[in-house]
Amino acid sequence: MSAGAAHSELEMLRDLLAPENLPAPAGAPELRSTHSSRVILADSDVFKLKRARDLGFLDYRGLSVRWHFCHEELRLNRRLAPDVYLGVVPVFRDARGYSMTRGGHVVDYAVHMRRLDESHSALTMHREGRLETDHLERLAVKLAHFESEALVVSESSAAFLESLHENFEQTRWQRGQLLSDDRWERIRTRQLEVASDTRDLRASRATKDGHGDLRLEHVYFESNEPIIIDCIEFLARFRHADPALDVAFLARDRHREGQPERAEWFLNRYAFASNDLDLYPLMALYASYRAFVRGKVAGFVVADEAAPPEIHERKAREAREYFELAERLLSPPSPRPRLIAVGGMIASGKTTLSAELAKRMPAVHLAADAVRKFLVGVPQEQPAPDHAYDAAMNTRVREELMRR
Structure with missing residues (x-):
């Protein structure tokens, strides 16, 4: 200018x-x-x-x-x-x-x-201890519904790789200032390795016209229905993506705030509402990518000579935190796998009990009745038709549960 x-x-x-x-x-x-x-x-x-x-x-x-x-x-x-x-x-x-x-x-x-009233923002609610798992569940359901109806676009998974490389080109000048040369290289190497390992899975997933910047400060709860603002408009490539990339924003934010169990619960509810269990192998890469982007953007503010010194200091600290998080998210802990099966008579509360267990552990929640409704194309809030319970469908449900 x-x-x-x-x-x-x-x-x-x-x-x-x-x-x-x-x-x-x-x-x-x-x-x-x-x-x-x-x-x-x-x-x-x-x-x-x-x-x-x-x-x-x-x-x-x-x-x-x-x-x-x-x-x-x-x-x-x-x-x-x-x-x-x-x-x-x-x-x-x-x-x-x-x-x-x-x-x-x-x-x-x-x-x-x-x-909008800032006291209703998800970020403020989190900082004041008012953001509950119920809020995250409502947000997950709304996001799943939005992504299911979002326009399918023609961009391929190669666009994500382009954005990945672009990140590193645009942060070369920050090396030695906001992150060390070694950290920059470690993140770059690991992100590209995981991107290569997940290439086939990413290529198999639909690309949607999503949000592109789904952070806590862009979510408000004025009533029961979450309000989501400030999507990316300036570059379609940032918005046209695997829906799991939007989910990764909020998972990343929960990890940054030291609440990995909230991140897992949000993923659990989104995966349940969207019938998308295949997103799990991609979350570490996608969340790390989102963290790196936020570090990069904070660095742009640091480079803005018109910004006051206190903003420079705050954004420099924020950039360093996000770059550290981007590396940490690529090496999540691997607890010993556990499987808990809940059985019982019809309408005995199996889904309610297993959902509560999943919230407290946290864990991925699989419910036979939810899978049954997905297979026959019935919304979760509606009862399944009688034919959904015949012998052939019972076999399909068991096979799908095992696949997941």
């Missing part, structure tokens, strides 16, 4: 922080910045502007480019949060300066959102 452009951006932000220049009530607007956005928080509204910069993996230079990606952000995020994403508003410049209210020459665009 040129000095003149940076100066104009600062002038624009200064003017937009005046309440009279916003199209919504704002007693004392607040500005927050990320590596890609400037976010203005009003009383009940949010206005998100895209920074006119090129970071390699995103390029928001050009007014028409920002217009396009504002509308993409609106379209894509309305899939999971339709009442949060309200529209796209222009930023005007006239003789009095910049505003979103007076009209004039259009110089930028902002995504208009309903402001």
